[in-house]
Amino acid sequence: MWTSTASQLAALEAAWRTPATRSHLFPLVARYHANVQTEPAYHRLDDQTWADLNGNDLFALLDSTVSRVGQQCLYHRLRSPSNDEAALQDFDQAARLMADPAPRGQALLALRRLTSTQAYYLPDILTGNALPALPWTAAAPALVLLLLATVVGGFWQPALWLLSGALVVLHAVLHFWYQSRIAVGVRPMLQLGSLYRTGRDLARQQLPLTALRGLPEALGRLGAIVNRVAFLQANEVVQSDLAMLPWLFLQYIKMVLLLDFIVYHSCRRQVEQHFGAIRAVYEAVGYVDSAVAVAGFRARHPHCVPQFTTQAGLHLAGAYNPLVPGCVPNDLAVAHTSVLLTGSNMSGKTTFMRAVGLNTLLAQTIATCPATAYAAPFRRVVSSINLADSLTEGKSYYFAEAETILGFVKAAEAGGGGYLFILDELFKGTNTVERIAATQAVLAYLQPRSLVIASTHDGELGQLLAPAFTEYHFSETVTETSWHFDYLLKPGPLRTRNAIRLLARAGFPAEIVQQAMDLSRTLDAAGSSGA
DSSP states (O other): OOOOHHHHHHHHHHHHHSOOOOOOOHHHHTHHHHHHTTSOOSOOOOHHHHHHTTHHHHHHHHOOOSSHHHHHHHHHHHTSOOOOHHHHHHHHHHHHHHTSHHHHHHHHHHHGGGOSGGGGGGGGGSSSOOSOOOTTTTTHHHHHHHHHHHHHHTTTOTTHHHHHHHHHHHHHHHHHHHHHHHHHHHGGGGGHHHHHHHHHHHHHHTOOOGGGTTHHHHHHHHHHHHHHHHHHHHHHHHHHHSOHHHHHHHHHHHHHHTHHHHHHHHHHHHHHHHHHHHHHHHHHHHHHHHHHHHHHHHHHSOOBOOEEOSSSSEEEEEEOOTTSTTOOOEEEEESSOEEEEEOOTTSSHHHHHHHHHHHHHHHTTTSOBSSSEEEEOOOEEEEESSOOOOGGGTOOHHHHHHHHHHHHHHHHHHOSSOEEEEEESTTTTSOHHHHHHHHHHHHHHHGGGSEEEEEOSOTHHHHHHTTTEEEEEOOEEEOSSOEEEOOOOEESOOOOOOHHHHHHHHTOOHHHHHHHHHHHHHHHHHHHHHO
């Protein structure tokens, strides 16, 4: 059904202002990132850190993109922090531009061409060697000429028609044998026409964006390929829209003349020659769509533009975790020390650590921080928060964690720029004495080489790590009838204990609570006398 441009734009604007909850196909969304993540880069967020920071939820929160290309480029951007301040400033300007309804509206209308799920497969042809070379495709023209020659020659030598029949059978076998493989191979090419037209519409807007300066030249090269793949796109239309009889006739012609083989071989060569142009248009389209999404995020959430410094430390004001509804904002300012957090479970330690990680990540990917102020040097974000047992590999929790932390140590030793290490209760899988000793040794080793935000329940670590670490804590108020968490970061170590009192509030029998209280006092007294 036909819909006017004004109605389409109104629907796109409504979706931009209030994005609907989407069901994301992350293996497809991540396809571009998977194809290019091994290329040289300042940093790629590893799977553990992405999971620790609830990366998929973060992407879903930001994703008000229109196109599948925009989704893929936004996902890749979030997992590829940059240390290029000029590029981040350019992206900030792009997001500011897309906050203006006029250029945003034109961009939304252009980007709507790439909403087909088939567009998820475009990254398969961005590296120049992804399309498989199928046997017989190069020989297809010769086989067709031979068939035509035998058909014509049969009018003088009827025996040649026997060879014609054999060739038709061979063509039929080849057609059906390779039909599915050709379909998979051409799948990423079917959206090249839509990609070209989207890029052309964006180029016509002459947006003042550095990332789009090379778009006209790339479009000129891509235009030649689009004409070649028009036949493949026509096949898709025929299969879905025309009557069955003409479609069957076309299939018969394709089979006899091996048209799929010939077109695929020609398109494959064109893609290999011009994959650079395809990638340039793809990334330009994705850049604009990502800027549109970030402009939407900025319109919905309090934020600031990050300030990048050359001095060590971190300054955060009003920092919050955008994934936590009603998250209490907190301030943090450290110069030459790292941070040690204490506090009971549910008091806000992990949410705050994620807030720091997300601010650092978003500062270096979309130049947008969920805070009122952010100032820090460039850092690579690495975390260990939700580390799982590797039981399928026969590893204990402790050994799996030890391997992970060893990777952090080697990364810090390698240098190449500072790190932000976010570490939640290290070495939980071992006894108290060795946990404290190992944690102190690791944190003391990492601190001179990076900024560390670590949490612990072991109060002894504060004195053992001073003065390299500054202590902060979260606390709660527990009464006989209720408990209350204020989720506010407070300076200094935690001086109170409420874990056993929380057992009482949770409904544990009084006998258990009293016995735990008595034993706790005994252990405290023994520790004091031993000291």
